[in-house]
Amino acid sequence: MARWIRDQGDVGLSVDAAADLLRLEGLLRAVAADVRRRLMPAETAIAAQRTRLAAASTRGRLPGRRERRAATAALDTAITRQAELAILLDETVTLQHVLRDFVIGLDPPSGVLRAAAEGWARSPEVPAxxxxxxxxxxxxxxxxxRGRGDRGISVVDGDVYGERWRRDGDDDSPWAEPTDRDGPWRLGFIPRTGEIYSSRRCGYLTQEVWLLGRDFEPQQAHELLTRIEPRMREPNSLILAAGVVHAARTPSGNRQCAAPRSSVATMTPRARDTG
Structure with a gap:
């Protein structure tokens, strides 16, 4: 495992212990993401060699024997490689959990470690x-x-409150650096429907939309989302946002969304969804 961590970059200590802990956690996430990427072709190689071995069994006696011997050796190699990767992934994830539990147990009073501890304590599962x-x-x-036309393409017609919301399991881009604290989720509000939504937008995972809440008035949504937007880069910040929205959700059932109040004009203009 040490070699894999070294391959991700310098792991030396600095005078900032908090930064070192966060960087080590990022390195472990990077190793785990790298191993997961390698596991898929390793498993594909096993399937290919099993197919090759089965085909060799149908060939003539001498050619089939040679092919079976070669296919068996290749299959053994592929199985060994896959097992090594699986063990490395398990060790890496275990060490990552140990590090996170250590930071959570420290109960930091403030700062980046406090934000990290709170984020790691949240479950990344889809909230109820x-x-x-x-x-x-x-x-x-x-x-x-919910949508509007943009050069012939339908896009969400809403205000955007950040494009880098995080969730464990979604943050590990194949191109991410260990020090990155960005996620692939957008958080937004659609004035015409009163809905607060989030959308996963990246090239390495399937697209997915979460509806976090509905029946919000524009001013209420703006104040709510503006308040939590600075916490976007915390671990599992998307889960935090979902909880905050749920707690503030208007219990109005399916009533028509109220018209914007006059005070909406005083809100800071938000970036529009550009698809």
Whole structure:
């Protein structure tokens, strides 16, 4: 494992213990992501060699014997490689959990370690209050008020409150650096429907939309999301946002979303969704 960690970059200590802990956790995440990427072709190689071995069994006596011997050796090598990767992944994830538990147990009073401890203590599972709606196209198709046309493409017609919300399991881009604290989730509000939503937008995972809450008035949504946006880069910040939205959700059932108040004009303009 030490070699894999070294391959991710310098692991020397600095005078900032908090930064060192966060960087080590990032290195472990990077190693785990790298191993997971290697596991898929390793498992594919096992399947290919098993197919090769089965085909060799149907060949003539002498050629088949030679091919079976070669296929068996290749299969053994592929199985060994896959097992080594699986063990390394298990060790890496275990060490990552130990490090996180250590930081959580420290109960830091403030600062980046406090934010990390709170984030790591959150479960990355989909909260019960969230409705998962699949790809963004489906989200737009089920209610045309959610979208608008943009050069012939339908995009979400809403205000964006950050593009880098995080969730364990989604943050580990194949191109991420150990010090990165970015996630692939967008958080936004759709004034015409009163909905707060999040959308996973990256090239290495399937697209997915979460509906976090509905029946919010624009001013209420703006104040709520502006308050939590500075915490976007904390671990599992998406789960934090879902909890905050659920706690503030208006218990108004399916009533028509209220018209914007006059005070909405005083809000800071937000970036528009550009698809």
């Amino acid at each position: 209050s969230v409705v998962v709606l699949g790809p963004e196209d489906n989200f737009l198709a089920t209610d045309t008020r």
